Amino acid sequence: MTIHPLSADFAAFAFTAADFRGHIPQPASCFSAGAEIYAQGEKADCLYQVEFGAVRVYRLLADGRRQIAAFHMAGEVFGFETDGTHHFFAEAIGATGIRILRLPAAGDVSRALLPLALQSLVRAQEHLLVLGRQHAPERVAAFLLDMAERQGGDNRFDLPMSRMDIADYLGLTIETVSRVFTKLKEKGVIRLASLRCVEIVRWHALREMSE
Amino acid sequence: MTIHPLSADFAAFAFTAADFRGHIPQPASCFSAGAEIYAQGEKADCLYQVEFGAVRVYRLLADGRRQIAAFHMAGEVFGFETDGTHHFFAEAIGATGIRILRLPAAGDVSRALLPLALQSLVRAQEHLLVLGRQHAPERVAAFLLDMAERQGGDNRFDLPMSRMDIADYLGLTIETVSRVFTKLKEKGVIRLASLRCVEIVRWHALREMSE
DNA sequence: CGCATTCTTGATAGTAGTCAAAACCGGTGG
DNA sequence: CCACCGGTTTTGACTACTATCAAGAATGCG
Secondary structure, X not given: OOOOOHHHHHHHHHXXXXXXXXXXXXXXXXXXXXXXXXXXXXXXXXXXXXXEOEEXXXXXXXXXXXXXXXXXXXXXXXXXXXXXXXXXXXXXXXXXXXXXXXXXXXXXXXXXXXXXXXXXXXXXXXXXHHXXXXXXXXXXXXXXXXXXXHOOOOOEEEOOOOHHHHHXXXXXXXXXXXXXHHHHHHXXXXXEEEOOEEEEOOHHHHHHHHO | OOOOOHHHHHHHHHOOHHHOOOOOOOOOEXXXXXXXXXXXXXXXXXXXEEEEOOEEEEEEOOOOOEEEEEEEOOOXXXXXXXXXXXXXXXXXXXXXXXXXXXXXXXXXXXXXXHHHHHHHHHXXXXXXXXXXXXXXXXXXXXXXXXXXXHOOOOOEEEOOOOHHHHHHHHOOOHHHHHHHHHHHHHOOOEEEEEOOEEEEOOHHHHHHHHO
16 A cells, blocks of 8 residues: 655645646635535535545445545545546545635646546555455454554554444444454454554554455 | 546547657557556556457455456556556456557646546546445446446447456456346346347346446 | 443344356367 | 367355344443
């Protein structure tokens, strides 16, 4: 997995600031937990950058099944679409600051967006492997490693999202996610300081699990 | 699903031809069935456009499990990467013509690539829903509809890939794929003129299945 | 402190995977 | 033209993983 730390994303974007001709980035808007950022079917004419907090991007099936396609953390840019229409929903997970970027659909600035879009593409494609071919313990292990890396690689980090969100991201049920967490605790691979605060004790074991 | 016909992709690309400064697109290379186009870990310094035939882009786990992240058909451009390195393998499925596009990593031409990259992104994200939340019959139904649309929307079309490829794309086994095909035949939803030639009889039933 | 929500645990059921073998197809050569 | 052969596909019997349903425990917020 190629994970760029927050600073790298910011740098990538800052690099393109000169391309804005009079387009001053808006001050960040604040979204409270569960607030909708955009909905499927809406017109897509801008991009979004997370300042703080976290975002879930998802789709629903007719019977209510939900698949979270991506989580976006501080620094990341999301909201890319092909035909000017959003194909997904985006919601703030907790209290979240979002900088809205009004961009010309096709302009000089768009060339700087390619790397950001490609990062989303690679992330999505790697997640296909997880959903298509990995078992529950492998999925959870991959998820924890990904979260740890995206938050600086420390042993301890907070999960901004609920077990339900994790389940819907990993294509599992909350019960299965919970059982895997329990197994990982029993095996001494992780510790939970609180429900949302994970400490990775045995990195090697996690890496082996996720293959 | 937003599927652009072949001509649209070509048009999108042709639009950027002026951006090539002396970079004349190579004549198409020919790959035979199973030939490797690029491998995971290789340097990625060009893009690829399918002229005829079809391509599978996939990744392997240590124990041999394979996930096909995407199929690419005539007209489509693939090979996008983030850090100059291929994260996946690409192979010709049958005899396939590929036009190799040598592109500057960051240049004027890259802004025209954004729509193509975003198409791959949206396709991948929609496939996440299939792998994460749909059952076997829904996956196969979605796959057949996608293939039909990408080949012009006729009732009859050829599958360029084997059952094994379909299984590895849908996150299933060949046995399960085969059983679903049999069920669809029994219910009169599809007919198989030959193993690789599908005729969709009841579109509506397929659409309902795939939700 | 009490309540609502979220999370965990347990029992059972169902979908898809695994293993094994038979049928089928497509190409080759007699 | 037909028989043969190798690989692919289909079918069947059984297993296993995860979902579902149902309580119960813990968390955290007012």
